[in-house]
Amino acid sequence: MKDLIRKAAEDLRNAKYAIALTGAGISTESGVPDFRGPSGIWTKDPDAERRAYQSYGKFLEDPKAYWEDRLRGPSLLGDLEKAEPNPGHYALVDLEKMGILQCLITQNVDGLHERAGSRNLIEACLSNGVKRVIVMSSLAAKSSHPREYGKTKIEADKSFLESGLRVTIFRPGLIYGKGSKAIEYIENKLRNTPIFPVIGNGNYGTNPVHIDDISDLIIKALRTKESVGKVYEISSGYVSFNELVDAIGEKTGIKRRKIHLPKAICLFLASFSGIIPGSVITRNKIKNLTEDIKADTYLAERDLDFKPVSFEEGIKEC
Numbered sequence: 001m002k003d004l005i006r007k008a009a010e011d012l013r014n015a016k017y018a019i020a021l022t023g024a025g026i027s028t029e030s031g032v033p034d035f036r037g038p039s040g041i042w043t044k045d046p047d048a049e050r051r052a053y054q055s056y057g058k059f060l061e062d063p064k065a066y067w068e069d070r071l072r073g074p075s076l077l078g079d080l081e082k083a084e085p086n087p088g089h090y091a092l093v094d095l096e097k098m099g100i101l102q103c104l105i106t107q108n109v110d111g112l113h114e115r116a117g118s119r120n121l122i123e124a125c126l127s128n129g130v131k132r133v134i135v136m137s138s139l140a141a142k143s144s145h146p147r148e149y150g151k152t153k154i155e156a157d158k159s160f161l162e163s164g165l166r167v168t169i170f171r172p173g174l175i176y177g178k179g180s181k182a183i184e185y186i187e188n189k190l191r192n193t194p195i196f197p198v199i200g201n202g203n204y205g206t207n208p209v210h211i212d213d214i215s216d217l218i219i220k221a222l223r224t225k226e227s228v229g230k231v232y233e234i235s236s237g238y239v240s241f242n243e244l245v246d247a248i249g250e251k252t253g254i255k256r257r258k259i260h261l262p263k264a265i266c267l268f269l270a271s272f273s274g275i276i277p278g279s280v281i282t283r284n285k286i287k288n289l290t291e292d293i294k295a296d297t298y299l300a301e302r303d304l305d306f307k308p309v310s311f312e313e314g315i316k317e318c
Contacts, residue, residue, distance in 0.1 A: 012100050020092055022106045022113070029086040032077050032110050041076055048076075068215045074179030077110065085116035093117040103127070115152045122163045133167040134218055135160050139207055139233060139293050141171055147284050157231065168221045172234040173207020173295055174244075175214060176318060183318050186248050196256040200263040202242035204292040207235035210314040213306070220304045227303055235295035236308035244311075251315050263290060 012018050024034035035042045035049070042049035059066040093116050095101035105124045106113055114121060125133060137157050140150035153171075160167045176183050189196055217234065221227040239247075242258065249255050263286070270283045300306035308314075 012095070015100075017102050018095075018100055019103045019105060020095075020101055022092075022104070022108060024108060026088045026106075027083065027086070027108060027110050027112055029088065030083045030110070030112055032080065032083050032112075064215075064219060068212065071211050071215050072177050072179070074181070079181045080110045083110055083112060085112045089113055089116035114156050117155075122159055122165065125165055126163065131166065132222060133160065133165045134221060135167060135169040136214075137169050137171045137231075139171050139173045139235070139295055140288060142233065142293055142295075143291055145291075147287055149284070149288060161229065161231075166228045168227045168229075169231040170214070170217065170221075170234050171231060171295075172209050172214060173205070173293075174209070175211055176208050176314065177211030178318055180211075180318060183248060183315070186245060187252055187254075190245075190249055190252060190254045190256050194256065195259045196245060198241065198245070198258050198260050199266045199286055200290050201260060202245070202258065203240045204290050205238050205294060206241055206244050207293065207295045208239055208244065208311045208314070209234050209236045210309050210317075213308040217300065217304055217306060224304060230299060230303065232300040232304070232306075233295040233297055234300060234306070234308075235297055236311050236314065238294060239311050241289075247312060247315050251318070 024032070024040075025037065028034050028037060028039075034040045037043065042052075055066070058069075089112050092101060092104060092113070096104070103123055104113060104121060106121065135157065137153045138150070140146065141153035141157055143150045146154060157169050157171075160169065174182060213236065214234065217232070221232075245258065266286050267283050270286055297306060297308075
């Protein structure tokens with residue numbers, strides 16, 4: 001193995017124009033499954049591969065319906081927001097900064113290259129003549145005190161806006177719909193616990209928006225010249241976390257008493273997340289959850305005739 005690594009290093013050093021081409025394998029260490037590996041999605045479920053090939057005909061017949069169907073259902077890759085870049089992603093960034101790697105081309109949609117700091121995805125779009133780019137950012141980029149996740153969104157948004165590409169950026173809040181992991185998580189908590197724990201007072205906003213509204217906006221943006229170079233904040237209205245839990249409880253017919261846990265105590269306990277096996281609550285996640293960000297949807301309403309379904313109505317379909 002050492003000889004192979006040494007040979008790869010020599011080849012990179014002597015290369016005139018080194019390009020990295022990555023696929024699903026680079027993200028498996030981040031917990032994102034690949035397709036044909038030992039634990040791949042298609043390896044475990046061969047029928048899923050057959051269905052994927054069969055769905056290509058539907059895509060050719062009606063691309064809009066195909067993507068609406070795909071976006072409405074749960075992701076085969078799991079919750080990508082929980083995935084973090086691994087040493088492989090950061091190594092490629094280091095090679096870029098050293099001037100050894102000139103271009104990165106990836107077929108992945110997990111965003112981990114960008115979160116690690118790779119900027120060459122933009123160069124790949126430019127060099128390959130990509131005509132139009134839609135960037136799905138986050139309201140976390142609007143934070144007055146952005147943390148790591150928000151900072152990566154701010155940097156990516158800025159890079160795309162300055163790239164010269166015909167780009168439109170969407171900054172949604174909580175995206176929900178059938179198969180929504182966030183909604184399912186709250187439903188499971190309501191079903192399986194006698195009380196529902198809430199960090200802090202629960203009056204911080206969640207800014208929910210239905211996946212169907214997102215897909216409609218993407219299509220409208222692609223058809224609207226005025227959307228080029230714009231950043232749109234997306235939300236169906238201000239809904240506090242308390243209101244979110246109550247609405248989900250009403251939908252499921254399960255009502256639980258909410259217990260409000262002091263934020264300071266939660267932050268203290270989260271300090272030990274790095275040494276407790278299996279712990280998933282971190283200080284940054286608590287701060288991101290409890291930050292009260294209000295979306296301004298005026299531009300989306302003006303340019304794209306954005307008229308979202310209310311959360312009260314949309315949650316009934318989940």
